[in-house]
Amino acid sequence: MHFELTEEQRMLSDTVYKWALNELGPVQEKIDEEDWMPPNFFRDLGRLGVLGITVEERYGGLGMDVLTEVLVTEQLARICPGPAMSMVAHVELCASNIQRNASDYLKEKYLPPLIRGEKVGAMGLTEPNAGSDAMALRCRAVRNGNSFILNGSKMFITNGPIADIVLVYAKTAPDLGPKGISAFIVEKGAPGFSVSSKIKKAGMRGSPTAELNFDDCEVPAENLVGDLNGGVAVMTKGLDVERVVVAGLSLGISRQTLDYSIKYSREREQFGVPICEFQMIQAKLAEMYARYEASRNMIYRAACLAQGAGRGGKGTQITQLAAAAILYAAEAATRNGSDAVQIHGGYGYCLEFPVQKLWRDAKLLEIGAGTTEIRKMIIARELLRKGSI
Amino acid sequence: MKSLVCLKQVPDTETQIKVKPDGTGIVTDGIKYVINPYDEFSVEEALRLKEKFKAGEVVILTVGPDRCTEAIRTALAMGADRGIHVNDESLNDADPYSIAQVLAAAASQEGYDLIFCGHRAIDDDFGEVGAMLAELLQLPQVTLVTKLEIADDTQSAVVERDVEGGKEVIEVPLPCVLTSQKGLNEPRYASLPGIMKAKKKKIDKKTAADLGITSERKLAPTEYTMPPERKAGKKYEDMEPAEAAKIVVEALRSEAKVI
Ligand SMILES: Cc1cc2nc3c(=O)[nH]c(=O)nc-3n(C[C@H](O)[C@H](O)[C@H](O)COP(=O)(O)OP(=O)(O)OC[C@H]3O[C@@H](n4cnc5c(N)ncnc54)[C@H](O)[C@@H]3O)c2cc1C
Numbered sequence: 038m039h040f041e042l043t044e045e046q047r048m049l050s051d052t053v054y055k056w057a058l059n060e061l062g063p064v065q066e067k068i069d070e071e072d073w074m075p076p077n078f079f080r081d082l083g084r085l086g087v088l089g090i091t092v093e094e095r096y097g098g099l100g101m102d103v104l105t106e107v108l109v110t111e112q113l114a115r116i117c118p119g120p121a122m123s124m125v126a127h128v129e130l131c132a133s134n135i136q137r138n139a140s141d142y143l144k145e146k147y148l149p150p151l152i153r154g155e156k157v158g159a160m161g162l163t164e165p166n167a168g169s170d171a172m173a174l175r176c177r178a179v180r181n182g183n184s185f186i187l188n189g190s191k192m193f194i195t196n197g198p199i200a201d202i203v204l205v206y207a208k209t210a211p212d213l214g215p216k217g218i219s220a221f222i223v224e225k226g227a228p229g230f231s232v233s234s235k236i237k238k239a240g241m242r243g244s245p246t247a248e249l250n251f252d253d254c255e256v257p258a259e260n261l262v263g264d265l266n267g268g269v270a271v272m273t274k275g276l277d278v279e280r281v282v283v284a285g286l287s288l289g290i291s292r293q294t295l296d297y298s299i300k301y302s303r304e305r306e307q308f309g310v311p312i313c314e315f316q317m318i319q320a321k322l323a324e325m326y327a328r329y330e331a332s333r334n335m336i337y338r339a340a341c342l343a344q345g346a347g348r349g350g351k352g353t354q355i356t357q358l359a360a361a362a363i364l365y366a367a368e369a370a371t372r373n374g375s376d377a378v379q380i381h382g383g384y385g386y387c388l389e390f391p392v393q394k395l396w397r398d399a400k401l402l403e404i405g406a407g408t409t410e411i412r413k414m415i416i417a418r419e420l421l422r423k424g425s426i
Numbered sequence: 427m428k429s430l431v432c433l434k435q436v437p438d439t440e441t442q443i444k445v446k447p448d449g450t451g452i453v454t455d456g457i458k459y460v461i462n463p464y465d466e467f468s469v470e471e472a473l474r475l476k477e478k479f480k481a482g483e484v485v486i487l488t489v490g491p492d493r494c495t496e497a498i499r500t501a502l503a504m505g506a507d508r509g510i511h512v513n514d515e516s517l518n519d520a521d522p523y524s525i526a527q528v529l530a531a532a533a534s535q536e537g538y539d540l541i542f543c544g545h546r547a548i549d550d551d552f553g554e555v556g557a558m559l560a561e562l563l564q565l566p567q568v569t570l571v572t573k574l575e576i577a578d579d580t581q582s583a584v585v586e587r588d589v590e591g592g593k594e595v596i597e598v599p600l601p602c603v604l605t606s607q608k609g610l611n612e613p614r615y616a617s618l619p620g621i622m623k624a625k626k627k628k629i630d631k632k633t634a635a636d637l638g639i640t641s642e643r644k645l646a647p648t649e650y651t652m653p654p655e656r657k658a659g660k661k662y663e664d665m666e667p668a669e670a671a672k673i674v675v676e677a678l679r680s681e682a683k684v685i
Contacts, residue, residue, distance in 0.1 A: 045621050048500060052616045086618035099618060 040104070040337045049087075050108045056085060057116035065117055068243035069394050072235065074199070078120055079127065083154025088128055091278075092136050096148035103278055104340040107285040114289025115296075118398035119243035121286055122405075126195035126244075127151065129279045131158025131204050135222070138263040138271045143222060147202055159200035161191035161249050162272065168192075169411050171206075172215040172269075176251065178207035183258050185209075185221060187229070187251040193405075197247030198235050201225045205249075206268050218268030222260040229254030240397030241405075277349035277359040281339045283406045284363040287370035288336055290399045291329040294370075294377035297392050298322060301381055312380070321376045328369035335362040357419040357426075363402075364412040370399035427482035427580060429472035430538045431506065432529050432559070433465040435490055435497035436549040449649045451519075461497045464544025467606040470613040471574055472542055473505045479580070483507045485536060489517055489528050495629065502624035503616035509629040510536070514641075516634055521645040526558035531637035533563060538601055539580065545570050545605035560603035567603040568596055572610050576600075 042050070060081065067073055075081075082088050090106045092098025106128070113121035132151045135158075136144060150156040167174040176189030187207055194203070203223045210217030223230055233248040263271040299322060302313035312318050339355065339362040346355045374396030378385040385392045403409045420426060437443065438458040446453055461469075472484040486501045486509040488494050498509040512528050520528070533541060541563075543556035560567035572593075573586035582599045588607060616624075634641060660677070662670050678685045 044496065044499065045625060048496070048503060048616065048621050048624075049618055052500075052503075052618075052621070056615050084617060085615060086620070090618065099622065101618075101622075 040341060042108070046105055046108055049105065050112050053085065053087065053109050053112040054115060056081075057113050061113075061117045061120065065391060065394070066389075068117060068119060070242075070388070072237070072242040072245070074120055074123065074243050074245060078123070079154035079157055081154070082124060083152065088124070088154055089132065089148070089152030090128075091133060092148060092152060096136065096144055097152040098136070098148070102340070102344045103281060104337060104344065106282055107288075107336060107340045110282055110285030111289040111292070114286040115293040117243060118286055118290055118395065119241040121289065122241055122283075122401075123196050123244040125282055125286065126160060127158040129275070129282045130160035130195070131200075131202060133278070134160065134204055134220075134271060134275055135262065137275050138220070139222070140259070140262075142259065143262065147222060151202065156201040157196055157199050159194055159196035159203045161194045161197075161203050161205045163192050163194070164190060165192045165248075169408055171272075172218070174206060174208065174218065176205070176207040177211070178209050178219060178221060178256070180209075180258070181255075185256045185258060185261070187221070187223070187254040187256055189251055191249040191251075193236065193246055194249050195244055195246055195405075197232050197249055198245040200232075203249065204262065205251075206272065207251075209268075210266050213266060215269050217266050218272075219265055220262040220268045220271040221256050222262060223251075223254065223256055227254055227256060239400070240394070241401045273350050275349075277339075277346070277353075277355045278343050279406065280359040280363040280412075281336060281343050283402065284332070284336045284339075284359075284366040287363070287366040287399060287402045288329070288332050290370040290395050290402075291325070291332055291366070291373045294373040294392055294395050294399075295322070295325045295329055297390075297395075298325060298377045298380045301384075305382075318380060321380055325373045325376055328373055332362070332366035332369045336366055338362075352419070352422065357416050360412045360415040360419075363406070364409060364416065367399070367402040368409065371396070371403060374399040427475045427479045427576065428537065428539045429475060429482070429484050430487050430533055430536060430541045431465065431468045431472050431484060431501070432541065432543045432555070433469065433486050433488050433497060433501055434462045434544065434547045434549075435459045435488070435494045436462045436547055439463075439548065445650045445652050449651060451647075451650060459493060459497065461500055462544050462547045462549075464546060464548070464606050464608070465542075466613040467608070467610040468542035468544060468604075469501045469504055469506060470611045471606065472540070473614070474611065475540070475574075475576060479576075482539070485510060485538075487529060487532055487536075488512070489520070489525055491518060498629055499621075499624050500616055502627045502629075503621040504614055505620060506627075508627055510632060511629050512632045512634070512637065514632075514634040516641045519643075520641055521643040522552045522554035523558060523644045524641040526555050526562055527642065528634065528637060528639055529555065529559050530562035531639050532632065533559070535637070540583075540601060541565070541603045543603065543605045545607050556603055556605035563603070565601055565603050566598050567605070568598050569605045570607040571604045572607050574604065574610070 087109045089098030090101045094100045151158050162171050164174050178185040178187050205221050205223050208217050209219040229252045231250045236246045302318050303311050305312045339358045342355045349355045377392040378396050381392050384390050438460045441457050444453040476482045484506040486498050486506050488498050489512045546553035568585045570587045571585050575584045585596050587594050
């Protein structure tokens, strides 16, 4: 088992990192301070050709592999995890789910502009009272002639304030519980659809988050994604890939916090020597590296496995590995962020140094896209079901 | 418009350079290499010309070992059409003159309307190759170019270059050699589709013999050294401010000789 990157993958990683460093690096403080997203962010990514990596070529994508998508996510997250998370929501939560589940008509209509970055995508599952217990969602969709009428609200929706195209889950048959959920594409400007102002967050700033409200919102019946009452299938089909790609955000953070720490510990002198000469600092660097490599190996392996796996979900090897990869990588990144701040001392705690930002950003990845606790439940469920690994 | 872009692969500016213990060169293990930034301006300018005239070709011309393929591929991913890679053991420690010789021979085989060089390479900083190449090919040259306008009949170009405190505007007949300076343009990023396409583009491999050249170096480095380590500063402690100021001023005058 080896995952040597191909020359193209290496070139792509280098290019995306360079782009992030040159284009986002100089404004990263503004992004964080003002919770600001550079206005051409999605169009620029579209031009770089990284918004449709795993999408079929006939819809404007590149038909490439999950690992390549992870690499792009990782490189972008090294500099700006917030905007990188917005990219993942756009690509994975929205576009990829449309590609996997929607009708040809919907794919032709929505995928090309998403992939070019002309339209911004989002996904709305979570509700004010349905987070980890997503199946308890209350948003309702009722058929009315050639439309569905949506009522309810969605909470913490990444890209909510800027999204043109939202994949929304709602109950179409409340009595059937999880088997009564359906997925719809709702466009910005649909009658009865409104977005609250941006939610203020501790980290992942530059990735706008909002609450979405549906008040007798009319959605064309043809915007149903997948089967009626088949929402859970839509939700779970790409879940393993989604976890692997989201884990790439943590990986980028783990790496960058380590890079900053190596550099700083060689430059900063105390007691007449660079602080990297102290064993306690060295131990931190070593642990940070081990965490980074362990995350990287799990994520890349999961990415390769997800590529080959026809079907993920319950009972498959990829499900437990993907959950383990994101569980471990997210905690590793928070830990690396915290260690990096420690190595930077007082300067690390100040807003001028980027390590504290990465530390704040890292924490979200133990919460969003499934919490650490839920990830552990999934892994345990799989292990106990099979009685072995 | 057929442009030849002379492109060098150099250590990344973020790389920490170490000199070999025997002083014969730098330690190359673990160095990350990139396209010389000035050559990126050249690639971009050549691509823009091709786009503007909707015709022509952008050919990348590189001298160097195997690792340089990656730099050529990156330029191809930006949109260049094909590459020529002169890879010859005898050229591994070539001086600017030998490189110019090789480039001149390769350029003569190729044909061109324009030849771009970076005005210098950020590794050895010689800044000689472009000028020597123009001499060897008997071409007019303009160095440190920050703006380029090709006449509609493609027989000449109007070129701007930075001079101390201002700009100089020069008209130059084609073909010619131009050396690119910062400010010429904003190089584009290779796109992912571009990277995929680059895989299929052709890179011709050549040796010095293929070009009928035996390397004739005129310069040989004798020694590389790191800049001297900064000496520890001096501290003047435990004295009255007025007294300290006096001593420091005296030291600045007689020891440091800065005032
Ligand atoms: C910045 C941000 C962006 C987001 N983007 C999106 C998005 O784009 N689309 C979207 O649909 N959602 C999004 N979310 C929502 C996110 O997925 C939820 O926040 C997450 O699933 C957790 O739900 P919750 O916040 O309601 O926490 P809760 O579910 O209320 O959990 C609170 C705590 O209880 C724990 N807990 C819950 N159940 C159990 C259990 N059975 N056993 C043990 N512990 C348990 C949790 O692990 C957690 O520690 C985003 C959230 C944030 C903060």
